[in-house]
Amino acid sequence: MNANDPGQPPISHQHGVESFNLEAPRIALAVGAHPDDVEFGCGGTLAKWSQLGCEIHHYVMTDGSKGTWDPTADTTVLVERRRAEQVDAHLRLGGNGDDNVHWLGRVDGELESDVAGRSEIARVIRTVQPDVVLTHDPWKRYRLHPDHRETGRLVCDAVVAARDPHFFPEHGLQPHRPRQLLLWEADEVNHIEDVAISLATKLAALEAHVSQFESTMKAVDEEGLKDFRNRMTSRMTEIAEPFGLQAAEAFHLMSNL
Secondary structure, eight states: OOTTSSSOOOOSOOTTOOEEOOOOOSEEEEEESSTTHHHHHHHHHHHHHHHTTOEEEEEEEEOOTTOOSOTTOOHHHHHHHHHHHHHHHHHHTTOOOGGGEEEEEEOTTOOOOOHHHHHHHHHHHHHHOOSEEEEEOTTOTTOOOHHHHHHHHHHHHHHHHHHSTTSOGGGOOOOOOOSEEEEESOSSOOEEEEOGGGHHHHHHHHTTOGGGTTTTSOOSSHHHHHHHHHHHHHHHHHHHGGGTOSSEEEEEEEEOO
16 A cells, blocks of 8 residues: 555554554544545544444535546536435444534635634534544645645644634634544554454445545456455554554544644
């Protein structure tokens, strides 16, 4: 796997890992640049927590309108299809349905880290009141896709804004301070989540994103889909093996927010 594969590239060293397996939060908010990014980045962790009683929320920054290699595709139809796929994936991870899937609605590939976006993410954090927020690592070196970088930056800025009362008082909402921030695609991994019990659920949630089979997953037929499942399973196994686990997801954990 290379540095620009989605979600969970293998970690090159383990000496920086300091913690394992957060206590399942009451509420978790996962913020992805596109439909399917959350499933790649932390689907196993969300599924595990959901099994333990956590209320999970998705927040998707862009409309996914560039998520096809077909130059003749009707992007309006694609956007609606990807919205439906994201809700399906959320449900497969154990979510409560459409009300727990939030959308910023920016155009795919054109996301910018601006004050308006920071405000909207802070509003959702204050409304949902998550104990844990999960998103892309904005400091990931050599990360090619701009939406991934900008999403991480926006979320980190919004966590600060959501906790402090003089940011965006026009929300009319009480400040909220999450306990922890987990960054996937982490440049420096320091935290591991054991996802052996939820790996199959992660794969099922990824497979809800049927529109991405050809492009992101390189699965144009059943054999290709089998190869995709094997690649994902191998990746989770590679992350897990140095720690005596069967399947794992890797993050950079930030606490004391």
